[in-house]
Structures are given as C-alpha cells and as structure tokens.
Amino acid sequence: MTRRIVYGISAWIFVSAMCCTIASIALPNWISYSSPTDTDPIRVTLGLQKRCSSITGKCTPFPSDEECEINSNKSFCSMWRSSAFLMNFTVVLELAVIVCYIVVLAGGRGAREVGWKVLSPLLALIAVAQLTAMAIVAYLYDHDNRFFVGWELDKSWILCTVSWIALLTDATGILAAAFVLVPEDDYEEIPEPR
DSSP states (O other), X not given: OOOHHHHHHHHHHHHHHHHHHXXXXXXXXXXXXXXXXXXXXXXXXXXXXXXXXXTTSOEEESSOHHHHHSGGGHHHHHHHHHHHHHHHHHHHHHHHHHHHHHHHHHSOHHHHHHHHHHHHHHHHHHHHHXXXXXXXXXXXXXXXXXXXXXXXXXXXXXXXXXXXXXXXXXXXXXXXXXXHXXXXXXXXXXXXXX
16 A cells, blocks of 8 residues: 555656656657758758748648648558547546546545555556657658658657656556555554563
C-alpha cells in the first residue's frame, strides 16, 4: 500500500510529464529543416497539425488534404495523423489521471490502498501511447523520401520522449511502492521475548 507522500511525489512527476506532453503537441517542432547557409537560413518545421516556414513566415495545416490525395503520400498521411491522434488521446487520458490523483489524495486510507491499481495501469497506457506516437514519427523520419539530409528530429519529439519515460517511471514507482512499503498506520510487531 502506498502513502500520501508517494502519491504526492508521483503527482508532481505526472504534472511535469503532462506539461511536456502539451508542449510537444502545441509546438510545431517534431521534425525541422535548416538550410546550411550562413546568411538568412531557410527554416521549415513540422508539427503534428501544422507546417511552419521561414520563407512564407506562416504556418499551414500539415499534412494538407491536397498532399494526402496523392497515392504515394497516403500511407505517410495516415501514419502522421495516427501519431497526432495518439498524442491528443493521451491528453484526454491525462485528464482522467488528474481526477484519479484528486480522488486518491483527497480520499481516505481506503482510496490510497486501491489507488495504485487504477493509476499505474493508466500511466503505463499513456506512456505506451506516447511511445507509439514518437516511434511512428521516428519511423517516418527514417523511411520517408521527403526527409533528406538536413532534416532532424526536434524539440517536440524530445519532449514526447521525456514525457513517456517520466510516465513509465512514475507508474513503476507507484507499483513498487504498493508492494514494498508496509501498510500505513498498521500495528508494529512486538518482538518476542528471548
């Protein structure tokens, strides 16, 4: 059984990971390109939903419907949009985790005794979904022809990686605390007389 301090520390780790998740979705910096010129370099960044370019100075939807209608781009669009869906889905699950933390921390001893049974699997599910989204983007980066020398995985991809690692560590920590720590407010053993 875990204690309130364990859930408190776990909640702070979760909030940090959630901030990384939201930032990775909001920033259009999953994959970026910078031209190797010294003067006025061209910079193009791809986010899960938009592409930003220093040439136009604007951000446009990505991948666009016109791009996705081309047969050679259909699998790319499906995979990229799946990655975006998974990341957005994790935010919904993270909102459920916030509710779980509130219930467990505001509840009594009974809520803390069983809270790990809900929190650990939910945190692990979020971590797996983010790992999958990150892996899809990395696969596309390695195998799609549009990414040539000069393109690189950027800040949002790194934030996603940090987020799922923190969430998986958090889930493992809660699970370990549930089995390792002695029950809260339990009786202490009386040593036997010699």
